[in-house]
Amino acid sequence: MSEAMIQARGLTKRYQRGGETLVVLDGLDLEMQAGRFYALMGPSGSGKTTLLNLIGGLDHADEGELVVSGESLDELDGAELAHWRAANVGFVFQGFNLIPVLSAFENVELPLKLTPLSRAERRKHAEYALELVGLKDRMRHRPKQLSGGQEQRVAIARAIATDPKLILADEPTGDLDRKSADQVLELLARLNREFQKTILMVTHDPHAANSAQSVVRLEKGQLQGIEDNPAPTARSAGR
Amino acid sequence: MMRLVWRQIIGHPVRSLLTVGAVLVGVFLLCLLRSVVTALNAGVDAASSVRLMVQSSVSLFVSLPISYQARIAQVEGVQAVAKWQWFGGYYQDPSNFFGQFAVDPVQQFEVYPEIELPAEQKQRFLERRNSCIVGDQLFEQFKDEWQIGGTIPMIGALFPHPDGADTAWEFELAGVYHSSSGALDNRTLFFQWDYFEKTADIEECGVFVLKVAPGADVTRIMAEIDALYENGPQKVRTTTEKEFQRQFVTMLGAVPLFVSWIGGGAALAILLACVNTMLMAARQQVHDVGILKALGFTDAATFRLMLAQSLSLCCLGGASGVLLALATEGYLVGVLGTFFPGYTIEPQTVALGFGAALAMGLVAGLLPAAQSARLNCVQALRGA
Ligand SMILES: Nc1ncnc2c1ncn2[C@@H]1O[C@H](COP(=O)(O)OP(=O)(O)O)[C@@H](O)[C@H]1O
Ligand SMILES: [Mg+2]
Numbered sequence: 001m002s003e004a005m006i007q008a009r010g011l012t013k014r015y016q017r018g019g020e021t022l023v024v025l026d027g028l029d030l031e032m033q034a035g036r037f038y039a040l041m042g043p044s045g046s047g048k049t050t051l052l053n054l055i056g057g058l059d060h061a062d063e064g065e066l067v068v069s070g071e072s073l074d075e076l077d078g079a080e081l082a083h084w085r086a087a088n089v090g091f092v093f094q095g096f097n098l099i100p101v102l103s104a105f106e107n108v109e110l111p112l113k114l115t116p117l118s119r120a121e122r123r124k125h126a127e128y129a130l131e132l133v134g135l136k137d138r139m140r141h142r143p144k145q146l147s148g149g150q151e152q153r154v155a156i157a158r159a160i161a162t163d164p165k166l167i168l169a170d171e172p173t174g175d176l177d178r179k180s181a182d183q184v185l186e187l188l189a190r191l192n193r194e195f196q197k198t199i200l201m202v203t204h205d206p207h208a209a210n211s212a213q214s215v216v217r218l219e220k221g222q223l224q225g226i227e228d229n230p231a232p233t234a235r236s237a238g239r
Numbered sequence: 240m241m242r243l244v245w246r247q248i249i250g251h252p253v254r255s256l257l258t259v260g261a262v263l264v265g266v267f268l269l270c271l272l273r274s275v276v277t278a279l280n281a282g283v284d285a286a287s288s289v290r291l292m293v294q295s296s297v298s299l300f301v302s303l304p305i306s307y308q309a310r311i312a313q314v315e316g317v318q319a320v321a322k323w324q325w326f327g328g329y330y331q332d333p334s335n336f337f338g339q340f341a342v343d344p345v346q347q348f349e350v351y352p353e354i355e356l357p358a359e360q361k362q363r364f365l366e367r368r369n370s371c372i373v374g375d376q377l378f379e380q381f382k383d384e385w386q387i388g389g390t391i392p393m394i395g396a397l398f399p400h401p402d403g404a405d406t407a408w409e410f411e412l413a414g415v416y417h418s419s420s421g422a423l424d425n426r427t428l429f430f431q432w433d434y435f436e437k438t439a440d441i442e443e444c445g446v447f448v449l450k451v452a453p454g455a456d457v458t459r460i461m462a463e464i465d466a467l468y469e470n471g472p473q474k475v476r477t478t479t480e481k482e483f484q485r486q487f488v489t490m491l492g493a494v495p496l497f498v499s500w501i502g503g504g505a506a507l508a509i510l511l512a513c514v515n516t517m518l519m520a521a522r523q524q525v526h527d528v529g530i531l532k533a534l535g536f537t538d539a540a541t542f543r544l545m546l547a548q549s550l551s552l553c554c555l556g557g558a559s560g561v562l563l564a565l566a567t568e569g570y571l572v573g574v575l576g577t578f579f580p581g582y583t584i585e586p587q588t589v590a591l592g593f594g595a596a597l598a599m600g601l602v603a604g605l606l607p608a609a610q611s612a613r614l615n616c617v618q619a620l621r622g623a
Contacts, residue, residue, distance in 0.1 A: 049621075053617050056533070058532075058533060058616050058617050058620075059616075059617050078537075078538060079537050079538070079539070082532065082535050082536065082537045082538075083535060083537075084535075085533065085534070085535040086534065086535025086536075087535070091533050091534070093533075093620060096526060096622075097530070098530075099243070099527045099530060099531075100250070100527075101243075101246040101247055101249070101250030101527075102242075102243065102246055106242065106243075106246070110243075110531070110534060111534045111535065113240065114534070114535050114536065158534075
């Protein structure tokens with residue numbers, strides 16, 4: 001067994017709505033290995049986004065322990081979490097990932113501004129990331145001038161620009177047509193295969209989930225189990 | 240970070256331009272109003288302590304017999320006395336407003352050593368009975384129509400020419416002076432008393448301006464002169480030049496205060512508009528701020544981002560407003576110079592204008608910046 005990237009014990013998250021308390025995650029235990037590609041599936045409202053946000057250090061759990069990439073997230077305060085995110089996680093959201101007034105290049109360069117890299121080095125890293133997602137020729141374009149699939153690929157370039165070990169993607173193909181979705185899935189599989197990125201991707205599309213090595217199922221705030229996928233599609237379809 | 244600030248500003252050009260425009264107008268008005276107020280006080284501040292004015296104790300508009308001049312000159316410690324009479328005419332059109340005075344040429348230069356002009360021009364003024372001198376700012380305004388040695392026709396509105404009200408007084412332009420002190424402006428025409436007295440057949444004058452000998456007791460001289468005519472025929476009041484200048488400012492009464500209130504009100508209105516604009520900008524950028532926070536930008540960083548936007552817009556407007564005030568300075572001296580001689584944009588006014596813009600940017604940016612800092616990243620990304 002390789003080392004654990006994510007370890008959760010009794011993870012609980014509640015929301016107050018009206019007078020009611022909604023238990024979204026209910027004492028969840030979870031362990032995910034480094035260097036694997038996971039798909040997180042479950043019905044709408046089952047708490048997938050909430051879990052992803054906790055793992056990514058965007059939000060605090062109400063109870064339980066959560067260790068990601070060796071760091072106990074519940075012990076970090078707001079500013080420490082922000083620094084931790086900058087160094088350890090890349091995010092890809094469902095839509096509206098990019099800042100509209102910035103070009104593709106500038107969007108990708110953004111997280112690099114939080115590193116001590118020089119201007120020239122930032123430029124190199126950002127261009128390399130854009131090249132990796134096949135959009136170097138579009139780097140001067142604004143998000144509005146890109147297709148939905150291209151936008152998601154720029155978002156992936158931004159997520160990998162600082163070279164984090166963990167990439168969290170929340171329904172990255174949810175708004176895309178089949179062809180664009182396949183490109184994004186292939187890209188994620190390749191990042192896992194060639195760069196050993198640990199990837200956790202929320203999806204409710206079984207076809208998308210099929211490109212992952214393992215599928216995590218969530219229902220009513222409880223983990224239903226982790227199944228290994230013996231033949232991930234993207235892998236077999238690879239070069 | 241500054242790149243993102245500029246992109247957000249340029250990305251919403253209409254909103255940004257309107258904000259910059261509002262601040263520009265506000266700062267420009269502020270500079271203008273302050274300069275007017277400083278101009279009003281300039282004469283008072285620059286007034287000489289060795290010059291005294293003798294006027295009727297009734298009012299500035301009551302004249303004194305010219306025979307007083309010789310008596311006043313005899314008072315111990317008085318070095319020179321010059322007659323001054325407001326002519327109140329106009330050149331070509333009543334809207335060409337500038338001050339004109341009939342003065343004693345010799346005494347005038349003794350009392351006002353700050354009047355500078357080339358020796359031969361001065362000589363010409365002293366020698367030619369119907370000659371006049373004008374300030375360099377005034378000459379600049381009419382330099383296409385006037386020339387030294389030529390004549391300046393003036394319609395005497397208060398003192399019609401004896402040949403008929405339509406007949407112009409003709410003054411020969413002997414020279415162009417420059418006054419190096421704020422007590423005397425550079426937009427006035429002075430002409431020979433004798434010519435005035437003979438032509439208009441006058442035996443009275445508005446004020447006497449006198450110079451006190453160095454070291455003489457000013458208070459005593461003032462009291463002594465007042466005492467001369469204690470029992471008539473015309474009581475006089477002797478004041479220092481400072482006091483004399485101040486009565487013009489006081490004549491305007493609450494105007495400077497009123498002007499400050501208008502300026503302050505306009506600034507407040509613009510500030511509120513800026514706060515509103517920045518709140519709108521912050522609302523539009525909720526999602527962007529959510530992304531920034533997810534990427535690892537801290538609350539403090541997003542606070543600065545919002546504040547920098549506000550400061551940039553207001554500083555841009557402030558700088559443009561100050562530049563506009565400086566650029567229009569020359570033009571406004573021409574328009575306002577007569578009413579507010581000494582209208583200049585002082586370095587302190589530039590600092591005030593820019594400081595006001597900076598303060599506006601700070602105040603307008605604070606609330607939206609705090610909102611952005613407090614924004615919950617998860618909610619922002621959910622689009623709540
Ligand atoms: N800020 C919140 N306040 C109240 N309820 C919330 C909040 N965020 C999410 N929820 C609720 O938590 C549940 C889980 O949401 P989410 O994690 O987004 O589910 P999923 O991503 O699986 O669709 C949903 O019922 C949602 O309405
Ligand atoms: Mg979700």
